[in-house]
Amino acid sequence: MPTALLRPQSFVDADGVGEWWIASDLDELALGTELPADHVLGVGGASRTLAELIVPVPVSRALDLGTGCGIQALLVSRHAGEVVATDVSTRALAFAALNARLNGVSNITFRQGSMFEPVVGEAFDLIVSNPPFVITPRVDGVTAYEYRDGGLIGDALVEQFVREAPAHLTPGGIAQLLGNWESLDSVGGLERLESWIGAGLDAWVIQREELTPLAYAELWIRDGGTTPREAAFGRMLEAWLDDFSARGVTAIGFGYVLLRRAADGLDPLRRFETLSQPLSAPGRALRDGLAAHDVLGAGIPQTLVTASDVTEARHYMPGNDDPSVIELRQGGGFGRIVAADSALAGFVGACDGELTVAQIAAALADLFEVPLAELWNELEPRIRELVRDGFLVAGE
Secondary structure, three states: OOOEEEEEEEEEEOOEEEEEEEEOOOOOHHEEEOOOOOOOOOOOHHHHHHHOOOOOOOOEEEEEEEOOOOHHHHHHHOEEEEEEEEEEOHHHHHHHHHHHOOOOOOEEEEOOOOOOOHHOOOOOOEEEOOOOOOOOOOOHHHHHOOEOOOOOOHHHHHHHHHHHHHEEEEEEEEEEEEEEEEOOOOOOOOHHHOOEEEEEEEEEEEEEEEOOOOHHHHHHHHHHHOOOOOOOHHHHHHHHHHHHOOOOEEEEEEEEEEEEEEEOOOOOOOOEOOOOOOOOOHHHHHHHHHHHHHHHHOOOOHHHHHEOOOEEEEEEOOOOOOEEEEEEEEEEEEEOEEOHHHHHHHHHHHHHHHOOOOHHHHHHHHHHOOOHEEEEEEEEHHHHHHHHHOEEEEEO
């Protein structure tokens, strides 16, 4: 009778393609029943999502908080001098240590404990976490799975991480996590999350989806191996809905949080957005977005170049020579689409790194026969937006 799963796990990072063997507990399909409370999850969708989000930069020290089977610690170990991997579950740490040995990785140390307790007084260049953020009612009959439930009420675990992580970051250090946040009768989830972030901290939060309490409860009851055919499903569903109702929860958001200790002298980055479109290499897009924010702190660069993945789409009404809609489209990264007028489209089209921003603006003012100052007042905030979002990059 098998007691564990051992699966190959391929990955792609800045160094190329690789493969590991990852051991974990048997899943619900293999067990054919509800999972035990101390279940150690293998590499799932959330693990792969976080792996794609990690900003690809070499670091000296990294922390994987809530390591589970150890997949994030293994990934980070390829670009970190030292990795500390923590988990509240001794069983998870045993699997994580086994996986490190199976794959010949020796620069990871493992520590048992909750949240930041195992690293008191320590700082890291990178903190990554796929924490046990699932919101679970605190009633009898609802199993608290260690791999997904941090034992707190509502989204308090995500709040605790956001409030405590900055104290464990080196200057310029980055923390990244997946999480849920609740919208209440009186305030939205992203607004609540923003209120947890301290001054002098860069924050970039991307909400990927928002579920009703009913949809959220059904999702996580099924995740634990309980199906609607079982009597326990209805009892658990009622417990979840009662918990959300008692606390005034109207929706639950899921997404990504990036925090960075801001550089001295720069206004902190604050981006809270909802993106539902497919993302391509989001880790690189986040890295480039942070770099663009830093560049814009000194003003718009003297020369700009249109990014190689940017295309322009023009839509015409039948019989009209002038386009009714102009769109700038991003082929990679976050796949953004930006509406543009003729002046902005002309500016982007002229950004080849040879002409300066000032020269392009002056030429457009002559072309459209408008005062340069008037045109610049319209263009300047849009150019900043395009640099921020990766449509335009600084020239050499």
